Amino acid sequence: MRAPSLRASLAAVALLLSLTPTVHAAEPEGTRMLRSPSVSADRLAFAYAQNIWVVPRAGGDAKRLTSGQGQASNPRFSPDGRWIAFSSEYAGNLDVWVVSADGGEPRRLTWHPAADQVQGWTPDGKSIVFASGRATAAPTAAPRFWTVPFAGGPETPMVLPRAYQGRISPDGRRVAYRMNNSWDEERRNYRGGQNRPVWITDLTTLETVSPEWKDSKDMDPAWLGDRVVFISDRDGVANVWSCDARGQDLQQLTRFTDDDVKTLDAGAGVVVFEQAGVIHELDPRTRQEHVVPIRANGDFPWMMPHWDDVAGRLSNLSLSPTGKRVLCEARGEVFTIPGEKGDVRNLTRSPGSAERDPAWSPDGHWIAYWSDRSGEYRLTIESPDGNAPPRTLDLPNPGHAYTVSWSPDSKRILYHDTKLNMWVADVAAGTARIVGRDPWMVPVRTLSPSWSPDSRWVAYSAHLNSLYRAIFVANVETGETHQVTDGLADAITPVFDAGGKLLWFLASTDYALKSQWLDMTSYDHDETFSLYAAVLTKGEATPFTLESDEDAGVTSGDKTADKPSDKAGEHPAAPAKAGAKPAPDAPKPTTPPVRIDFDGIASRIVAAPGVSEKPYAQLRAGVAGTVYFLETAIGAQPGAGGTLQRYKVADRKPTAFASDVTDFAVSADGKKLVYRTVSPGGPVPMPGMKPVAPSLFLVDADKAPTAGAGKLTYALRMLVDPTAEFAQIFAEGWRNQRDYLYQPTMHGTDWPRMREHYGRLLPWVRHRADLNYLLDMMGAEIAIGHSYVRGGDMPEVPSTNVGLLGADVAVESGRYRLTRLYDNESWNPDLKAPLGTPGLKVAVGDYLLAVNGEELTGDDNLYRLLDGTANRQTVLTVNDKPTLAGAHTITVVPVANEQTLRTRAWVEDNRRTVDRLSGGKLAYVYLPNTGQPGYTSFNRYYFSQQDRPGVIVDERYNGGGSAADYMIEVMQRTFDGYFNNVAGDRVPFTSPAAGIWGPKVMLVNEMSGSGGDYLPYMFHARRIGTIVGKRTWGGLVHTADTPTFVDGGSMIAPRGGYFAAGGEGRWAVENEGVAPDVDVENWPKDLVAGHDAQLERAVRLALEQLAAKPVERLMKEPPPPTWGRRK
Helix, strand or coil: CCCHHHHHHHHHHHHHHHHCCCCCCCCCCCCCCCEEEEECCCEEEEEECCEEEEEECCCEECEECCCCCCCEEEEEECCCCCEEEEEECCCCCCEEEEEECCCCCCEECCCCCCCEEEEEECCCCCEEEEEECCCCCCCCCCCEEEEEECCCCCCEECCCCCCCEEEECCCCCEEEEECCCCCCCCCCCCCCCCCCCCEEEECCCCCEECCCCCCCCEEEEEEECCEEEEEECCCCCCEEEEEECCCCCCEECCCCCCCCEEEEEEECCEEEEEECCEEEEEECCCCEEEECCEECCCCCHHHCCEEEECHHHEEEEEECCCCCEEEEEECCEEEEEECCCCCCEECCCCCCCCEEEEEECCCCCCEEEEECCCCCCEEEEECCCCCCCCEEECCCCCCCCEEEEECCCCCEEEEECCCCEEEEEECCCCEEEEEEECCCCCCCCCCCCEECCCCCEEEEEEECCCCCEEEEEEECCCCCEEECCCCCCEEEEEEECCCCCEEEEEEECCCHHHHCCCEHHHCCCCCCEEEEEEECCCCCCCCCCCCCCCCCCCCHHHCCCCCCCCCCCCCCCCCCCCCCCCCCCCCCCCCCCCCCCCCCHHHHEEECCCCCCECEEEEEECCCCEEEEEECCCCCCCCCCEEEEEEECCCCEEEEEEEEEEEEEECCCCCEEEEEECCCCCCCCCCCCCCCCCCEEEEECCCCCCCCCCECCCCCEEEECHHHHHHHHHHHHHHHHHHHCCCCCHHHCCHHHHHHHHHCCHHHCCCHHHHHHHHHHHHHCCCCCCCCEECCCCCCCCCCCECECCEEEEEECCEEEEEEECCCCCCCCCCCCCCCCCCCCCCCCCEEEEECCEECCCCCCHHHHCECCCCCCEEEEEECCCCCCCCEEEEECCECCCHHHHHHHHHHHHHHHHHHHHCCCEEEEECCCECHHHHHHHHHHHHHCCCCCEEEEECCCCCCECECHHHHHHHHCCCCEEECCCCCCCCCEEECCCCCCCCEEEEECCCCCCHHHHHHHHHHHCCCCEEEECCCCCCCEECCCCCCCCCCCEECCCCEECECCCCCCCECCCCCCCCCCEECCCCHHHHHCCCCHHHHHHHHHHHHHHHHCCCCCCCCCCCCCCCCCCC
C-alpha cells in the first residue's frame, strides 16, 4: 500500500495551484480571512482562525488574546479601550466573555444555552449588550437585545421586543439596529422580505425612524458620534453608508465594486470594516480608507495532521466476491475490513482527495471507485491489496457517480450520473455509453440498476410521466430497452435472480398521492409493497406452482433408517478408497445466457406468496431462488432501521433474518451477507457530536444468525490532514454548485472566476468554521436562497448541559422572582414544564432563593447555578418572600430547551386574544412550518374550531417544508348541501361536514419562508382570503440530492425552482417574497404596549368581511318530504 504523505501532499498542492493565479500584484500584504474588526484609540481587535487578536492601529504583528478550539467572534472594545467583550464556545456554548485588551484570562459572563452574540457596550462601560434567542417575543428563537453587567450578574432584556444587530448611541438615548435576523447572511443581490431598513429607536419614547430605503440589505449599524454608519448593498455591492440620528442626510462612504463589506465597527473617529479578507480603516470626513497590514501568526493545533478513527462516517457498504472482506468508504477513503483474519486496509490513503462509491469485481481482482484527485471525479480501478498503481478511466461527463456495480463477468461497470443518466463503462476499452435514464429528478434516486447473471442485461426503475415508476430492462450490447411493468403500480428495485430465469421487484398499488413527493397531500399516505417476480421466458413455468400434500403409502422396504444423501432422491457417493487419487477438478460451469421474451412479459408477472403488503425497500438477490429485503415500520424515519427479511422460493414465505438493520449487502456468490444496525443514539448524531461507528455483522446468508453473531470488531483509521482536506472540500463545494444547481447558467455568475477569486483566501483558512464562511461567500455569488453551508468536522468543544426552568424571572429586592410560569397548556403531553407539575408548591411571584443548596442572590447569574442540571433532578429553594426564613424546597427536572413551552404559550395567548376580540366568532390557527409539525398543528386547531364562521391563519415565522396544497384545499372548501341530524335540536350537518365556511385572513411576516412563502402565494392566487403583515422571505426553491462533504459538512445547491402558471411562465417568489394585501408593521412601541398590530388588524378585517357576507348556513331542516302520501 502507498504511503499517505506523497499522494495527499501532491493532491492538495495541485489543487491549490489550480486555484491560485500566478500574479497577484494588487493583493494586500499580511494575513487574510480577518473578520469582525473593532477599534479603540490605539488598537484594533479582530477575529482570525476563530480566536480574538489585537494589533496597533497602524498594523503589524498581532497579539493573540484567546486560544480556544471552538468558535470565537464579535470582539468589541469597551468605551475606555481597556477591555474586549466577545462571544466564544470556550465552555461549549456560544456565551459572552470579556478579556483585558492587554491579554490575560478571559472571564465568562453568560451561561444560558442559547447563543449569545456580543453587539457592544453600554455607553458607561458597565454592561455588555448582546443578542440572544432566549425568551423572545416570538414563537421561534428570534433574537432580542440583552445586557449583562461587566462585573457579572443577571442578564436583563432591553425594551426592544426584537433586535439582531446594532449599537446604543454614545448618549445612551437611542439604539440603531437591524430588527430581524436573516436565514442567509451572505446571499448577494437579495431583495426579499428579510431585507429591512436600519431602525433608529428612541429608548424612552420607542419612536422609530429609518433612512430612505427600498429593498436593499442594510446591516451592522454602529454609531460614530451622532451619525449612524452601516453596510448597505443599495448600489449593487455592499458598501459603507451613513445617516444622521433622524435617518436623514444619507451618504455613501465607500465605493467598492468587487468584494462586499462584511462587518464593521466605529470608534475613535474612524470606521473599521472587513472586506476581501482584510481590515480597512476609513476616515468618514475625508472618505479615505486604507488596508491595515496585519500579520496574525500562531499555532493552530486543530489544523495539524492527526490520526483518527472515521468509522462513524462509514457508507456504501458491500462485500468481496466470496465475503471474505467488507468493502466501504469513510471520510473519502476506501477501506476493506477482514471477516476473520488480517487487518483493516486503507486502500487509498489520500486525505487531500475524496474516493467514493467503491465496488469489488466479482472475479476478485479489482476494486473500482471514484476519485477526485485529478480535480474532477474519475473512475479509478485498483488491486485489492493496493500494491499496484491505480488506473484511471477518462470517461465522459466527470462528476459524482451513483449505484456503481461490476458486471458478473467483471468486464463492465455500471453507474448513473448527477442527471440520472445510466452508463455502462467498458473497462478494457475505457469507454462508456448511456443505456438508460430516469426523466424525473426527485429527492431520492431510485434507478436501482441490477445486472443479469450473463452480464448482457441491466434492469432498472424509472419514472413515467405519471410519476409512477416502472421496471425497464436494457441490453448493454445492443442498446435496446423494454418496459416490463405497465405503470399501473409503482415498481422499484429490480434484481435478477441468480438462476437467470426470474426478475424480482417490489411494487405498490397504493402509491397514489405519495407520487407527489413535495406536496403535503402525500402526508398520511404510507406506501406499501408486495414482492413480485417476472418469468423471463414464455416456456418457463411459474416458480410458485401449486402444491398439495399427497400420501402414496408405505412398503416394508421403506421401514429403514433414513440415509444421508447428496441430493434428494439420490444415493450418496461411495467413500473414496484410502490412497486413491483425487478426481480432477471439474471445469468451471459457464453462465448460460439469459433469454428474455418481452412479448407478453407483463402477463408473466406473479406475486410472491406469503408476502403481505408492508413498507419494503432494498431488495437484493442471493443464491438462485432467494432474495432479501428490508421491512420498515409504517411512518418510520429514514435511517431508523427495520427487519431484514429473507425470501426463498422453496419456503414461499419470508423469514426474519436480522432486526434494526439500516443497510446490507450480499456477496457475489450469494453465500455471505453483511449488515449494519442503527448506530447508538439513533440514525442521526446530535449537533456537535462525533458520529458513532455502526455495528457491522458478517454472517452466512443461508441461515438466520443468532443475536450478535458475526459482529465485526474494526476501526477505520486514517490520517486526517485538515489543510489538504479543506482544499478538497473547497473544490467539491464549487463542483457541487456547478453540477447540481437547478440552472446550469449559474444565474449569470462567472462561476470559474468565482473559484479563482475566493480560492485566493483558502491558504489563510485555519478553522473549519472559516472554511464554511469562505464557501458561503463563494456560493452567495449565485444569489439564491437555501444555498446553506453547514456542519463539518469542527474542533471538539466541551458539551453543555445547562438546565432551564420554563419560567420568566426578574430581579426584585435583591432576589430572582418568578414572573411567569410556562406549563404545557392543554393536550400537549410531549411538553415538559419543570414548574408546571400539578401539586408543585410554586407560583408566580415566588422567589427563587437557592439551587441544589447554593444560595442565589440578585448579584449572581441564575444559569451559572443551573449549569449541569438539564434532565437531572434539581432541588430549588423557594419562598413567597425574598428571604430564606420560611422557605421550602421543591424537586424539579430542568429541561435543556424551553422554546417549545414558549411557543405553545405564544400560540395560546394569540388564540385567546382572537377569541376575545372577535367575541368567539373567529378561530385562530398557527402554522409553525409546512412540514409534519405544521400539518399536525393545522389539523389540530383548524378542525377543533370549525364551529366558528371565520378563521385567522397565522403563518408568521413559518419555516417551510412541503408545498402545503392540503391546507389550501381544505381552506378552499365549500359545502354543497346538508344531511339532516335526528339528535338534539336537529341542526343539520353540512356536506362536507368538516370545514370553516366564512372569511379567512392569513398573517405573514419576513420570517415566513420557503413553504411559508408558497402557502400565502397559493392563498392569494386562489383568492381564498386577505393577507396581512409584511412581505415574506422569498426563497421558493427545493433542496435535495447535493452530496455531503467528506467530513459530514454540506453546501446545498438548490435542485428545483418555481415559476408561475400561465403563458410561458415566470420565475416567481424566489428573491422577492409574497407581499401582503394589507401591509402592517409591528412597531416596538405597539408591541411593548401589548398590541400585536398585525393580529389585531387581521381580526378587524375578518369581522368586517363576516359582517359584509355572513355565512349562509341553514340551522334547521326543511319540512319533511311526503313521498309516501297517496294521491
